[in-house]
Structure formats: C-alpha cells, structure tokens
Amino acid sequence: MKGFNHVNAATFEEACDLLNKSRGTAQVMAGGTDLLGIYKDRILEEYPETVVNLKTIPGIDRVEECNGALVIGAGCKLGALEKLPLLRxxxxxLAEAARSVASPLIRNLATIGGNICQDVRCWYYRYPDSIGGRLKCLRKGGDTCYAVKGENRYHSVFGGMHAHATPCMQQCPAGTDISGYMGELRKGNLEAAARIIMQYNPMPMITGRVCAHWCHGACNRRQYDERVAIGSVERFVGDYVLEYGDLFYTAPETSTGKSVAVVGSGPSGLAAAYYLRQAGNEVTVYDQKKEAGGMLRYTIPAYRLPKDIVRRFVAALAGMGVKFILETTIGRDVDPVDLGKKYDSVYYATGAWKRPLLGLAGEDLTVFGLDFLMEVSQWMQGKVGTDVLVTGGGNVAMDVAVTAKRLGAKNVTLACLEAEGQMPASEEEIERAREEGIVIMTSWGVDRVLEESGKVQGMKLKRCVSVFDEKGAFNPQYDERETFVVKAQNIxxxxxxxxxxxxxxxxFQMQLDRRGLIEVSEETQMTSRDGVFAGGDVTTGPASVIKAIAAGHNAARGMCRYLGVALLEVRNGHSKFTTFDPDGIEQPKMAREKERALGERSLDKEDSFGLEAAEATNEAKRCMDCACYSVNPSDIAPVLVMLGAEVVTTxxxxxxxxxxxxxLRARDNLGPGELVKEIRVPKANGVAHYDKFRVRDAIDFAIVSLASRFETQNGVIRDARVVFGGVAPVPYRAIAVEEYLKGKTITEALAAEAAELSVKEACFMRHNEYKLHNMKYLLKQAILRALQQE
Incomplete structure (x- = not known):
C-alpha cells in the first residue's frame, strides 16, 4: 500500500476545512474497513495524498435519545449498536441489521456512517490492480458495465443507474438522451421516445437521414459485435413525429409578449425557431431563398434527404405560429439595425454559403461544389462530362461525387487531403460513393489546374503528408516531389x-474572432451587440447538421434568459432505474435499412427505406442502456429508509x-467538504425487522435483504413500509406493495399476492432471476410474522 499523510481531526469543522483545502487530494476515514482494502488493492486510479481520520472527533460515536428520536453519531461502531439494549x-x-454485517471483528471497527457511504462490492469494480490490472468499469468513469454481458448473478434485478452520460450521448453534439428514447421504444412507448428526442432535436426525421452520427463510433456494442443502428432508429421515430406532427408541433398555450427574429432558415435557425416558439415567443424567420430550409433544402441531394421531408418540417413550424419572410436579404432588403429595433432579440444563423479561394492556378475554371448541388438541374444532358474530379473529403464532397456519377459521368475521382480512416465524411457516405464506382484518392492535395485554351484538362495533385499540426490546427504539409495528374473535363x-x-x-458591426467568424459567448451565444445572438456556421465555420441544431437550441436558451422568459427545461428521459432486454442484447447483428438496387438509384428518389416498427423496436432491444447494475451493499441503508430516518451532514x-x-453513490449527495455528522431515527410503531439472505452467515453481504415495518390492528394492516436491499443499485422501496397492503387483513393469500406484486417491475439479468424467489419468500414471511407478533 502506498503511503499517505495521516491527520487526526479534532472537529468536523477542521475535517471539512482540510478537505476543502486539499482540492480533491484528501479523503476521510471512519472505521477504515472498506477504505483500506480499496487502497491496498489499488482498485481506483486516484490515490489520496492525505487521509483525515474522523475517529478522533469527540462525540462522533455517541448514541442518545433526543426529542423522541434516536441520535447516532456517524462514527458509532456497528458492534456497539447491535449490543445496545435500547436499540434491541x-x-x-436497526439492531438486526447491525448484527448481520460481516463478522464481529469487522463490526467492532466499521461505523454506521461508513456503512451507508461504502463502495459497491461488485467483482468487476473490486478487481485488484495486482491481478492483471484494474477494470475501468462504468462506475469508475469507464464506458461499460461488464455485468451486462458477463457474470451477473449478484447484480440488480430492477435495472441500473447512470454514473454519467452514456458514451453515445457524450458524442452527440446535441447531447441527445439516446438510451432514454431506446428504453421507451423497447417498452412500446413510441410517443414517449419521440418526446425525449424532441427535447434535444426538433428534426429527427432529418438527422436520422443525414447526421454524421458520431454516436455510432461510441456505441459499446462495438466491443462485442455490431453497434446499435442508432441513426436508423432515430429516422423511424422522426418519421413518426412528422406523421403525427399535431402532437409534437403545437402552438404555445400562453404568450410571453416577446418577439424575436431568426435570420437564416438552415438547421440552426429552424431549431432556434422551434424552441423559441415553444417557449411562447413570437418568432419570425428571414431567409434570402425562395423556400426555407437552407442547405437542408438546397444542397443535400434528394436521394439522401427528400425535399418533401424538409418542406413538411417547415410547414409544421409554421403550424406552431412561426412566421417566414422569404426572398429577403438582411443587409440589402432590411437594415439589421432596424431589425434590432423591431424585435426584442435577433439570432443570426446565415450559414456558410461562400466559396473559399485557395489561390491555385486555374481555380477560376473549377466549379464550387455547393453551386453544383444547388444548380444540379442545369447539369443534365451530359454537361457534367465523361471524366470528373471532385476535391474534398467531407459529406458535401461525397454528395457532389455521387451526384456527378448519377448525372452520367463515366469516371469520377475524389481526391482529399485526409488519409484513409480520417476523412470527415461519414462511413455510410464513403461506402455509398465506393458502391457507385467512385475512385477515392486519399492523402492528395491540389497543386494546379491543367487547362488548354481556357478549357479544363485535369488537375495536378501533390502528396499530402499531414493535415493538422501538433496543436491540432489545420495546416496541411506536402511532399512536392510526389505528384499525380487526374484527367477531367470538370473539376x-x-x-x-x-x-x-x-x-x-x-x-452594424460585431466582434469577430481570429478566423473572421462571429465571436459569441460560449454559454449564451450572445454577440458583442446586446440582445443579438449568433450560431451555427457563422460562429464555428462549416459544421454538421446536428452541431447546427445544438447551436440553435443553445442560442434559444440564451435568448430566453436574456428576455426573462422560461424555456422548457430538458427532462431526464429515464425513470430512476434503467433497463435492458437480456435476449435483445444477445442479438449480434444490427438492423439495416433496405437499399435500392444500384441500377435503380436516381437523383430524385431516396436511396434507402426506413425500418419497420418491429425492426426498430427489436433494434432498440439491442441497446445495452449503459448504466451501472451493481447493487448497494449496505445493510443499514434499507433500514434507515424503512424507518424514515434523517441524515444530518455538516x-x-x-x-x-x-x-x-x-x-448511484450516496456520498455523491455530499458537496465539497461536506460530511455525514449523525443519523436521526424516529420511533416507529408496529412490527419492524431486518431479514437477510446470504450464503455464509458469518461474513457475506446480502444477496437479498428486506427491511419491513407493519402496523396492524386485529390482523388488519394499517400502515406498511417495505424496503429491499441487494436487488438494485440503491435501496428499493416497494411503494406499490405498501399501498396494496394498507387496510387488508393478513392471510396466506394476501402475503402471496403482495410477494408477487413486489417483483412485478423486476427486470432480471441473464443469471439472477433466482433473486425474485428470495424476495417473495422474505416478504411473505415478514407479513405473516407481523400477524404472529401483533
């Protein structure tokens, strides 16, 4: 065991002060029976520089009755508690729970405060560093709970709890609660699943089709087999949202009296408009195009995103009361100063439509990719040529290349700076391009256009050896000695x-950053002009659709705070416990959308067909809902919950x-430098007991335990409290059972019915269904005992 500084605290105030000054490098020790084992086995990466001993605080182990309640100091030994005549x-x-803990040796050292704050005994969590290296499970900040697919006989039968945001959620720029909506879909609650998505993203029918879906790369299923088809499930839910738009795009019930303008109707502007209108503001969207939708409408090909989808989404916003003023350019048709005077707040999300000039020779003979996509109808009749070169490695480049191929180009070559595996385009779009015969040349940059008599003949490329410098800044470097010529009639x-x-x-000026983009507050997205906000590409440079949506949502929050308006808060999509489908997670193959045959693909028909309802639901069942499924090991905790005790901190x-x-961890309810000081237990009427099922009575933690109290009169239950231990990540209070028992006469049949009810909401894992039988047995016996002891 590594050394550490040891400090004896004289008071709680001193202990708290030491913790605050340590800035996370100090820990406290009560009995030490748990903590010293953690240090010795090095099961955690962090190790304290200082350990503050609380045992030296006078009165920390006191036990006394005060104002009709039992007051127990946090440092009171369990061995002392079990022997107190008053307690028995x-x-x-409480005496039974204390006596059930481990062995007499442990009980003479362990404290009640330490017992309720102890770490879990899950074998994955406790795996010693000295035996092959510690396991970084989800509870330790890792990505997965090994019990989901591994040995789980002692784990939870009521689901898990999140230790932190799931990996897929962390990778989503909008922070979408993916496991939350997957969980609702598994239960058949399609509307609830949709409402969870809509809290983060108002256009899942669009992102389900065109999002880069970084969440796919973070899916923990990849460690075992194929990832969950998150994008396909999102598309299914999104299509449901669009079909039943009246449920999801509703006008606000009340008005704030505030009016806001949104300049730009791309994904960022439309997302902002949705959340601003939902909050009750009058929202007007300005755009210079003939139709709203920005690049969603004008540059993403219809074979990826049908134009009708965008139009229907825009119409849904209009149905909420969002007003659209189109074919109007701010700065030309409307003065931005006047716009600021007309509205209480303005959001600028005008996107990135301008062509960057690279300065290479013959650049004026090339065509800007976005212009090509917007004017695709003008490239019909073979104008695209036989040989085409596309430069770029993102999704826009893939769209340009595939569109050129479908327009009739015989040979399409795509050259990009990035190496294989580093291209910014999504895996799906790269795969689509290669399926259609497009040659992708990675790690090549443009050198100069080859031309003859003002006509393009091709492009000279040069080898790119790196794209970013050591600081991560875009700074491509080339090997000028290695070149290659691609013949082409169009570039x-x-x-x-x-x-x-x-x-x-x-x-009308705004503060710009060093890249020439609008500088905004990271928290609110307000610009240097009061009440004027900006987001999307004008603040970040070209970015993905989902990043633009996230920016619009964040800007809506900032604008509402500025206006003093309450924006609807994002609510956690989960109930207290998360669940997964034991059979579903055993399915190795992900669902795949059906695709049009290569020979049937065109420019105006969508390439893929969405999942059917059964397929989407089954795919949601493959989601492991990455949470911690360990169980709370404390014997004291269920009793304190059952007795309605109070925990007094500093x-x-x-x-x-x-x-x-x-x-998930009780101690996470404590703030920095906050400590448990004492526990107050009120007197309780009726028959109260603690029952514990374990393998070895002398030492084992509970496989299943039950803290119960029944107040009866003439065999009728007047009040009941039922709290199980060892079956969930935290003590599990069976409120439905309590309500069911009240006012009923105790009989064998009643006890059996209550026992069945206690496991109704259970979601057992592959190897722990037996715990349900233990639960039912303990509860039935406890109810019948209450009648005997009345």
Whole structure:
C-alpha cells in the first residue's frame, strides 16, 4: 500500500476545512474497513495524498435519545449498536441489521456512517490492480458495465443507474438522451421516445437521414459485435413525429409578449425557431431563398434527404405560429439595425454559403461544389462530362461525387487531403460513393489546374503528408516531389465553405474572432451587440447538421434568459432505474435499412427505406442502456429508509430516502467538504425487522435483504413500509406493495399476492432471476410474522 499523510481531526469543522483545502487530494476515514482494502488493492486510479481520520472527533460515536428520536453519531461502531439494549427493544430492525454485517471483528471497527457511504462490492469494480490490472468499469468513469454481458448473478434485478452520460450521448453534439428514447421504444412507448428526442432535436426525421452520427463510433456494442443502428432508429421515430406532427408541433398555450427574429432558415435557425416558439415567443424567420430550409433544402441531394421531408418540417413550424419572410436579404432588403429595433432579440444563423479561394492556378475554371448541388438541374444532358474530379473529403464532397456519377459521368475521382480512416465524411457516405464506382484518392492535395485554351484538362495533385499540426490546427504539409495528374473535363471543388457575413456593415458591426467568424459567448451565444445572438456556421465555420441544431437550441436558451422568459427545461428521459432486454442484447447483428438496387438509384428518389416498427423496436432491444447494475451493499441503508430516518451532514439535514436512493453513490449527495455528522431515527410503531439472505452467515453481504415495518390492528394492516436491499443499485422501496397492503387483513393469500406484486417491475439479468424467489419468500414471511407478533 502506498503511503499517505495521516491527520487526526479534532472537529468536523477542521475535517471539512482540510478537505476543502486539499482540492480533491484528501479523503476521510471512519472505521477504515472498506477504505483500506480499496487502497491496498489499488482498485481506483486516484490515490489520496492525505487521509483525515474522523475517529478522533469527540462525540462522533455517541448514541442518545433526543426529542423522541434516536441520535447516532456517524462514527458509532456497528458492534456497539447491535449490543445496545435500547436499540434491541425500541429499534429492533436497526439492531438486526447491525448484527448481520460481516463478522464481529469487522463490526467492532466499521461505523454506521461508513456503512451507508461504502463502495459497491461488485467483482468487476473490486478487481485488484495486482491481478492483471484494474477494470475501468462504468462506475469508475469507464464506458461499460461488464455485468451486462458477463457474470451477473449478484447484480440488480430492477435495472441500473447512470454514473454519467452514456458514451453515445457524450458524442452527440446535441447531447441527445439516446438510451432514454431506446428504453421507451423497447417498452412500446413510441410517443414517449419521440418526446425525449424532441427535447434535444426538433428534426429527427432529418438527422436520422443525414447526421454524421458520431454516436455510432461510441456505441459499446462495438466491443462485442455490431453497434446499435442508432441513426436508423432515430429516422423511424422522426418519421413518426412528422406523421403525427399535431402532437409534437403545437402552438404555445400562453404568450410571453416577446418577439424575436431568426435570420437564416438552415438547421440552426429552424431549431432556434422551434424552441423559441415553444417557449411562447413570437418568432419570425428571414431567409434570402425562395423556400426555407437552407442547405437542408438546397444542397443535400434528394436521394439522401427528400425535399418533401424538409418542406413538411417547415410547414409544421409554421403550424406552431412561426412566421417566414422569404426572398429577403438582411443587409440589402432590411437594415439589421432596424431589425434590432423591431424585435426584442435577433439570432443570426446565415450559414456558410461562400466559396473559399485557395489561390491555385486555374481555380477560376473549377466549379464550387455547393453551386453544383444547388444548380444540379442545369447539369443534365451530359454537361457534367465523361471524366470528373471532385476535391474534398467531407459529406458535401461525397454528395457532389455521387451526384456527378448519377448525372452520367463515366469516371469520377475524389481526391482529399485526409488519409484513409480520417476523412470527415461519414462511413455510410464513403461506402455509398465506393458502391457507385467512385475512385477515392486519399492523402492528395491540389497543386494546379491543367487547362488548354481556357478549357479544363485535369488537375495536378501533390502528396499530402499531414493535415493538422501538433496543436491540432489545420495546416496541411506536402511532399512536392510526389505528384499525380487526374484527367477531367470538370473539376468540382468541395474543399470547404466560408461563413456568410454579408449582413455586417460599417454601421452594424460585431466582434469577430481570429478566423473572421462571429465571436459569441460560449454559454449564451450572445454577440458583442446586446440582445443579438449568433450560431451555427457563422460562429464555428462549416459544421454538421446536428452541431447546427445544438447551436440553435443553445442560442434559444440564451435568448430566453436574456428576455426573462422560461424555456422548457430538458427532462431526464429515464425513470430512476434503467433497463435492458437480456435476449435483445444477445442479438449480434444490427438492423439495416433496405437499399435500392444500384441500377435503380436516381437523383430524385431516396436511396434507402426506413425500418419497420418491429425492426426498430427489436433494434432498440439491442441497446445495452449503459448504466451501472451493481447493487448497494449496505445493510443499514434499507433500514434507515424503512424507518424514515434523517441524515444530518455538516451543512444540512436530508431524509434517508433522499440521501440513500436518489444517486448511484450516496456520498455523491455530499458537496465539497461536506460530511455525514449523525443519523436521526424516529420511533416507529408496529412490527419492524431486518431479514437477510446470504450464503455464509458469518461474513457475506446480502444477496437479498428486506427491511419491513407493519402496523396492524386485529390482523388488519394499517400502515406498511417495505424496503429491499441487494436487488438494485440503491435501496428499493416497494411503494406499490405498501399501498396494496394498507387496510387488508393478513392471510396466506394476501402475503402471496403482495410477494408477487413486489417483483412485478423486476427486470432480471441473464443469471439472477433466482433473486425474485428470495424476495417473495422474505416478504411473505415478514407479513405473516407481523400477524404472529401483533
């Protein structure tokens, strides 16, 4: 065991002060029975520099009755508790729980405060560093709970709890609660699944088709077999949202009296418009195009995103009361200064439509990729030529290349700076391009256009050896000695876009950053002009659709705060416990959307067909809902919840139920430098006991335990409290059972019915269904015992 500084605290105040000053490098020790084992086995990466001993604080181990309640100091030994005559007489369940803990040796060292704050005993979590290296499970900040696919006989039968955001959620720029909506879909709650997505992203019918879906790369299923088809499931839910738009795009019930303008109707502007309107503001969207939708409407090919999908989404926003003023350019048709006076707040999301100039010879003979996509109808009749070169490695470049091929080009070559595996385009789009015969040349940059008599003959390329410098900045480096010539009649440049800041003028300025983009507050997205906000490509440069949506949502939050308006808060999509489908996670293959045959693909028909309802539901069942499925090991915690105890810290008083059942780790309810000081247990009427099923009575933690209290009169249950231990990540209070028992006469049949009800919401894992039988047995016996002891 590594060494550490050891400090004896004289008071709680001193202990808290030491913790605050340590900035996370100090830990406290009560009994030490758990903590020293953690240090010795090095099961955690972090190791304290200082350990603060609490045992030296006077009175920390006191036990006394005060104002009708039992007050127990956090440092009171469990061995002392189990022997107290007062406890055995007036609080028998607490005495029984204390006596059930481990062995006499452990009980003479372990404290009640340490017991309720101890770490889990999951063998994955506790795997010693000295035996092959510690396992970084989800609870330790890793990505997965090994019990989901591994040995889980002692784990939860009521689901898991999130230790942090799931890996897929972390990778989504919008922070979409992916496992949340997957969970609702598994239960058949399609509307609930849709409402979870809509809290983060109002256009899943679009992102399900065109999002880069970084979540795919973070899916933990990849460690075992194929990832979950998140994008396909999102598309299915999104199509449902669009079909039943009246449910999801509703006008606000009340008006804030505030009016806002959104300049630009791309994904960022439309997302902002949705959330601003949902909050009750009057929203007007301005755009210079004939139709709203921005690049969603004008540059993403219809074979990937049908135009009708965009039009229907825009119509749904209009149905909410969002107003659209089109074919109007801010800065030309409307003065931005006047716009700011007309509205209470303005959001600029004008996108990145401008062509960047690279300065290479013959660049004026090439065609800008976005212009090509917007004017595709003008390239019919063979104008595209036989041989085409496309430059760029993103999704726009892939769209340009595939579109050129479908327009009739015989040979399409795509050259990009990035190496194989580093291209910014999505895997799906790269695969589509290769399926259609497009030759992709990676690690090549443009050198000069080859021309003859003003006509393009091809492009000279040079080898790119690196794209970014050591700081991650875009700074391509080339080997000028290695070159290659690609013959082409047309060169379509899709190597980037520049933000459209044409609305800025001498009398309407904003602070720009070093890249020439609008500088905004990271938190609110307000610009240097009061009440004026900006987001999307004009602040980040060209980015993905989902990043633009996230920017629009964040800007809506910032604008609402500025206006003093309450924006609808994002609510966690999960119930307390997460669940997964044991059979579903055993399915190795992901669902795949049906594709049109290569020979049937065109420019105006969507290439793929979405999942059917059964396929989407089955795919959601493959989601592991990455949470921690370990169980709370404390014997004392279920009893405190059952008795309605209070946990007193150095700063406040919390109910035991709040402290012990709301967070995966009880100690996470403590703030920096906050410590458990004492526990207050009220006297309880009725028959209260603690029952524990384990393998070895002398030492084992509970496989299943039950803290119960039944207040009866003439065989009728007047009140009941039922709390299980060892079956969930936190003590599990069976409220449905409590309500069911009240007012009923105790009989064998009643006890059996209550036992069945106690496991109704269970979601057992592959190897722990037996725990349900233990639960039913303990509860049935406890109910019948209450009648005997009345």
């Amino acid at each position: 007489k007036a609080y028998p369940a 379509l440049m899709a190597v980037g876009q520049q933000a459209d800041l044409s609305f800025l003028s001498e009398k 700063e406040r008083t919390l109910s035991a139920e709040e402290f012990l059942t709301t967070r």
